[in-house]
Amino acid sequence: MASIKDVAELAGVSRATVSRVLNETGQIKAATRERVHNAMKKLNYRPNPLARSLATSSSNTVGLVVTSYRGSFFSELMAVVQEEMDQQGKFLLISRGKRSRESEVHAIQRLTDMRCDGLILHARNLYDEELIELAQQETPFVILDRTVEGLEDRCIDFQHEAAGQLAVNHLIEHGHRKIACLAGPRERLTARLRFKGYEQALREHHIEVDETLVAEADYDREGGYRAMADILEKHPDITAVYSCSEEMAVGAFDLFRERNMTVPGDISLVSFDSVSVCTILTPSVTTVHFPIKEMAEQASAALSGLMKGQPLPVLPTFKPELRTRESVRRLNQGK
Template sequence: MARIKDVAELAGVNRSTVSRIINGEGKFRADTVRKVEAAMAELDYRPSAIARSLATSSSNMIGLLVTYYTGGFFGEMMDQVQAELDLNKKFLITAQGHQTEAGEREAIQRFNDLRCDGYVLNSRHLSDDELRELAKKPTPFVLVDRLVEGLESRCVTFDHVEAAKAAVEHLIEQGHKTIGCIAGSPNRLSSQLRTQGYREALKQDGLLISEDLEDAGDYRQASGYHAAKRLYEANPNMTAIFSCSEDMTSGAVQFFHEQGIKIPEQVALISFDSIDRCEMYYPKVSSVHFPISDMARLAVEVLMKQINNQPIEAHHQLPHELRIRNSSTVS
């Protein structure tokens, strides 16, 4: 295995020159850099990440906290964060929060123990106060889909209320007056906000708001199936449903197909969607797009600016996009 002194000898320079070129320190003549790079290529020399960490006081590692590893939403987040970090020559370390405050705290401590240069946090359980305390420590971080007062410049957010309102308003514009809602877990803030948007859209048009028209799932397919079943059986006059996640929508579509209930002729359907799953259902389901890929990319961009001591904006909120497909309009 080639060593740094072998590269130096082949390039005809001293070891400190090789080390500084590898670490991007100082300025060197172009021909010197070319000699070092050619020697590294000929010897198939790869710098030790640990040695570079010790030399530069940087681990080149970024920690990513997610709730859990399963599911397209979190897979898309990890994929986009990884892609952006590759461009910045950083390594990705991931950890699950296990849907608990203690789990999220332990994950962040693990990032700290590994001397990560920064964190991207999809924290759902740590309190705002604890996150504000974390911000007082030297390691920078960015929050994805979370707005904390006092940490606005570290937050990449999305307006779940307005997005949900836009989805339900589309159903109202199609003439629907009795609209059901397959909500997510009431313990999740995003679910609370989406349900709030659903109710606000009904209220502003003077339509019925009723507990009988709402059924809480858990963002999984099976819960969407059972929620659609309960809503349809309890509300025979219901003509449309707003679903708070693409996985629950999948369950609802399955139920309607099994019962021979036509979409959209008998029940119109619109959903939240983050990874374009709704494009794959039959019929293709109208959706309000939750741009998790863009949020992940922007989170890394904001984090790298923090790491490099560059100015950042006060708050980063991405817009929603309404995507109308076959499930909500009758041709």
């Protein structure tokens, strides 16, 4: 196995020069840098990451906190951040915050204990005050899908309430009045905002908000199935459903198939989406798009700038986009 001494001899430079090239420190002529890189390639030399981190006071790692490792949303989030970090030559460490404040605290602590250079936090349960306190420490971080007052310059958020309103307005505009809601756990801020959009759309059209048309689930397929069954047990005459997650929409589809109900013939459906699940259902489902891919890319770029000591630009709040497909039927007048 080649050593730094072998690289130096082949390139005709000192070991100190090779070290400066590897660690991108000091002033090195372009021709010298090229000779060192050519020598490394010829010898198949790979620098020791531990030694490099000691020399640069950098672990060359980035930490990502997610709620879960399962589901299309988190798969997409982790894949996008991994791809971005690969391009930046960074190692990615992922820690699961599960579904509690205590677990998120421990997840962040694990990553800071491993001396991550920066963090991307999809933290749903930490108090704002805890994130503000964390910002006083050395490790830079970016917050995904949440805005914390006082930390707006490192938050990348999405207009969940407006998205919910857009989805339900679409159903109302197609003549639906008895609209069910597959809601997320309303102790979570984003779930409350998605439900608030549902309420707001109904009230603006003078439609009563009936809590018996609402059932909560944990954003998963099984929960969507159970929640849909619960609503249909009470209200078999509903004409439309607004699902606050694509996984729950799939669960609702499972139930419809069991009961030989057709979409949109018997019931119309609009869902949130973040990946491509709703496009592969038959029929394809009209959605309000939650752009987790673009948000994760933005978070990775923002964190890269923070780690380099660059001032952050104003980070975006992403707006919802309605993607109309085949799952909504227009009712006749008077229905």
